[in-house]
Amino acid sequence: MSEPLLQAVNLECERDERLLFQNLSFSVMPGTVTRIEGPNGTGKTTLLRILAGLNDAWSGELLWCGEPRAWHRESFLRNMLYLGHRPGIKPLLTPMENLRALMAGRRTVSDDILSQALAGTGLAGFENVPCRNLSAGQQRRVALARLLIADEPLWLLDEVFTAIDADGVKAIEELLQQRAAEGGAVLVTTHHDLQLPGMKRITLGGGQSYEC
Numbered sequence: 001m002s003e004p005l006l007q008a009v010n011l012e013c014e015r016d017e018r019l020l021f022q023n024l025s026f027s028v029m030p031g032t033v034t035r036i037e038g039p040n041g042t043g044k045t046t047l048l049r050i051l052a053g054l055n056d057a058w059s060g061e062l063l064w065c066g067e068p069r070a071w072h073r074e075s076f077l078r079n080m081l082y083l084g085h086r087p088g089i090k091p092l093l094t095p096m097e098n099l100r101a102l103m104a105g106r107r108t109v110s111d112d113i114l115s116q117a118l119a120g121t122g123l124a125g126f127e128n129v130p131c132r133n134l135s136a137g138q139q140r141r142v143a144l145a146r147l148l149i150a151d152e153p154l155w156l157l158d159e160v161f162t163a164i165d166a167d168g169v170k171a172i173e174e175l176l177q178q179r180a181a182e183g184g185a186v187l188v189t190t191h192h193d194l195q196l197p198g199m200k201r202i203t204l205g206g207g208q209s210y211e212c
Contacts, residue, residue: 002030003066005154005185006051011060013046020046021204024060030153033176033186033196038204044189045085045158047204051187052082052156078106081152085159085189087143091132095123095142098131102146109149117148122168137163144168147175153184161192 004027012022020043028034036044049055051062053069053076062069064076089098099114118127121141131139140163147155161169169192176186177196187202188194 004029004063005065006069007061007063007066008051009061009063011047011050011058011062013043013050013055013058015043015046015057024202024204026202028154028185028187030183030185031180032198032200033180033188034200034202035194036187036189036202036204042205044204047202048082048156048158048187048189052080053077054082079152080154080156081146081150082156083143083146083158083160085162087139089131089139089142091139092130094128094130095134095145096127098142099145099149103149107151113149114145117145118142120148121145121171137165137168140164141168144172147172147179155179155184155186155188157186157188159190160188161190161194 006028007026009025010022011024013020024047026034036047038044046055050058053073064072069076089095090101093101095118096111096114099109099117103109103114115124115127118124121144123138123141123145126134126138131142134142144160144164160172164172173194173196176188179186180198
């Protein structure tokens with residue numbers, strides 16, 4: 001059996017003097033999709049940001065490929081893709097320019113492949129339109145195009161279905177299953193009723209934790 005990509009051991013986090021979660025332990029295995037769920041305010045986004053290395057207000061231990069994440073921070077960041085609940089794109093740039101910026105420092109990707117990714121999210125013909133002129137759904141699709149060219153083994157996705165129509169939702173569900181089938185691991189928060197075969201769960205707010 002392969003080892004976990006990411007392990008959390010006894011995580012605890014407070015926000016505004018309120019305990020969000022404690023004694024939270026779980027393992028994220030290759031080839032899995034895991035949904036982080038729970039009522040609003042229980043720390044779903046906070047947990048995802050902790051896992052992504054974007055929030056340091058926590059205690060416990062995080063392991064990357066079996067060793068403390070802090071020992072391998074650069075390797076972790078190279079092999080992790082985080083998409084927040086906001087699109088995270090620059091409105092003055094075009095979709096093509098935004099994708100180039102998102103890939104900067106990662107790896108070189110040709111404009112042909114970037115164009116194919118944008119077409120894959122329904123943005124064919126909008127490649128060179130400033131994002132400020134696009135709808136909220138189209139702006140979200142610019143960010144989601146990043147998934148179509150991603151090769152990172154760990155995806156951390158916060159509210160990935162926001163502002164996406166029914167066809168887009170189906171395409172994302174299929175993409176998540178494909179990522180897992182290829183040996184990657186996905187953690188996702190969503191208000192969408194996500195039901196995928198074999199999906200794991202981390203439940204916050206009820207004293208529960210996910211164990212592999």
